[in-house]
Amino acid sequence: MALSIGNNGVQDLGANLLASQHHKERHQLPAARCPQQEALKKDGEMGNVFWSRPESRLWTTMLLLGTCLLYCARVLMPICVVTMSSRFDWDKKQSGIVLSSFFWGYCLTQVVGGHLSDRIGGEKVLLLSASAWGSITAITPLLISSSSAQLTLMTFTRFLMGLLQGVYFPALASLLSQKVQESERALTYSTVGTGSQFGTLVMGAAGSLLLDWYGWESVFYLSGLLTLLWVYCMCKFILPEKGKQIVPLVNLSLSLSLCLSLRGPFKVLEKMLPVWAVIVAQLCAASTFFTLLSWLPTFFSETFPDSKGWIFNVIPWLVAIPTSLFGGFLSDQCISQGCKPITARKFMQVIGSGVSSLFALGIGYSTSFCQAVAFASASIGLQTFNHSGISVNIQDLAPSCAGLLFGVANTGGALLGVVCVYLAGHLIENTGSWVSVFNLVAVVNALGLSTFLIFGKAHRMDLDPAYTDL
Numbered sequence: 001m002a003l004s005i006g007n008n009g010v011q012d013l014g015a016n017l018l019a020s021q022h023h024k025e026r027h028q029l030p031a032a033r034c035p036q037q038e039a040l041k042k043d044g045e046m047g048n049v050f051w052s053r054p055e056s057r058l059w060t061t062m063l064l065l066g067t068c069l070l071y072c073a074r075v076l077m078p079i080c081v082v083t084m085s086s087r088f089d090w091d092k093k094q095s096g097i098v099l100s101s102f103f104w105g106y107c108l109t110q111v112v113g114g115h116l117s118d119r120i121g122g123e124k125v126l127l128l129s130a131s132a133w134g135s136i137t138a139i140t141p142l143l144i145s146s147s148s149a150q151l152t153l154m155t156f157t158r159f160l161m162g163l164l165q166g167v168y169f170p171a172l173a174s175l176l177s178q179k180v181q182e183s184e185r186a187l188t189y190s191t192v193g194t195g196s197q198f199g200t201l202v203m204g205a206a207g208s209l210l211l212d213w214y215g216w217e218s219v220f221y222l223s224g225l226l227t228l229l230w231v232y233c234m235c236k237f238i239l240p241e242k243g244k245q246i247v248p249l250v251n252l253s254l255s256l257s258l259c260l261s262l263r264g265p266f267k268v269l270e271k272m273l274p275v276w277a278v279i280v281a282q283l284c285a286a287s288t289f290f291t292l293l294s295w296l297p298t299f300f301s302e303t304f305p306d307s308k309g310w311i312f313n314v315i316p317w318l319v320a321i322p323t324s325l326f327g328g329f330l331s332d333q334c335i336s337q338g339c340k341p342i343t344a345r346k347f348m349q350v351i352g353s354g355v356s357s358l359f360a361l362g363i364g365y366s367t368s369f370c371q372a373v374a375f376a377s378a379s380i381g382l383q384t385f386n387h388s389g390i391s392v393n394i395q396d397l398a399p400s401c402a403g404l405l406f407g408v409a410n411t412g413g414a415l416l417g418v419v420c421v422y423l424a425g426h427l428i429e430n431t432g433s434w435v436s437v438f439n440l441v442a443v444v445n446a447l448g449l450s451t452f453l454i455f456g457k458a459h460r461m462d463l464d465p466a467y468t469d470l
Helices: 002-028 035-047 053-088 092-108 110-120 122-145 150-165 168-179 182-193 195-214 216-238 249-261 265-269 273-303 309-336 341-364 369-388 390-397 399-431 435-455
Strands: none
Touching: 053 092, 053 122, 053 150, 053 168, 053 182, 053 195, 053 216, 092 110, 092 150, 092 399, 110 122, 110 168, 110 399, 122 150, 122 168, 122 216, 168 182, 168 390, 168 399, 182 195, 182 309, 182 341, 182 369, 182 390, 195 216, 195 309, 273 309, 273 341, 273 369, 273 390, 273 399, 273 435, 309 341, 309 369, 341 369, 341 390, 341 435, 369 390, 390 399, 399 435
């Protein structure tokens, strides 16, 4: 027995010596490794930097506030445009130029912002853009009052707002894909996404009161200063690397050049059907959301002239908040109970694009105001299930370049949204029926949903050995 133990000890000692020598030899090898090993190594490291539960709650709360402030700044112009038009003698066409200038800027920075976020960190891009748009919002009244070309200056500032806010959601997707575990992404993203509804409601209520009491300038001051306060709190209390939030210009220039040349991860991922499936689905979902957002107020005003505007402008967004949270919770629960991630994503998308379209079709056939509000609320509320479907699926497929892919999808969605909004107006003008508009919404959603159901996947695809720049 003693001899046997001794032999084992000698064998163990010899094995340890061999392992030690092998370890030394490995460290003496050149730094170059096979790309797939590098990718897997980085994937393993990524798993070690997920937020803890307390960190996740704190970041989720702060990002929810950030999204709320983003929408406060975004919707303040539609709230103030009537007053400003009267003050500066703008006609409808000129007011439309000011309102639309935001979206043209919004389309231009999605891809660049997403790719930059993947390289330097989404939190840095979020704070840089927020500090810039907060400053511009706060000083806009001063700039307008000191200039004689109010229309030109206001158009330019809104265009800048679009440029700066265009990076927000791609940066958010990049950040959450690297810091939140797969089983918690849906609820986290859905919770942060409810900031858009909160922001719309807060600015709709507080902005209207400030507009009546203190004038349009006060709305800009409030939104801008609150955004800057949020940035200060994030930098002071939340960021783990104090004093390292400055982004070298060389990183920005490299990101711009890589985006323009389509090098890096997208060069490989662009050849994969699941990537294009989620991009097409996101593009269709975003465009139909813009269509409903743009035309529902006009539908209610024309179809039910005696209806109260605050009812149909508020109730659907109130409904969207709990449905978004429930969708995220349901998706994460399904995965934690053993459901495959892709099954959960597709189920959420069936509700977000499929069932919501059925309620959208019902809006056109409504016979009463209450019925129309109920259908509109259900349609907009169920569309928030997209947060737990395609929006999170982008993070499933490529956590290392989720910002870039989300930027591509969101850019396409914004551009197609402009087309669909115009086409909806054309259909109303030629058919005289609102049913055609909601048919358009259903058809576009069906296209995106079918593509995702057929080709959608949920496993990582950014570990391809041909891709070496994670």
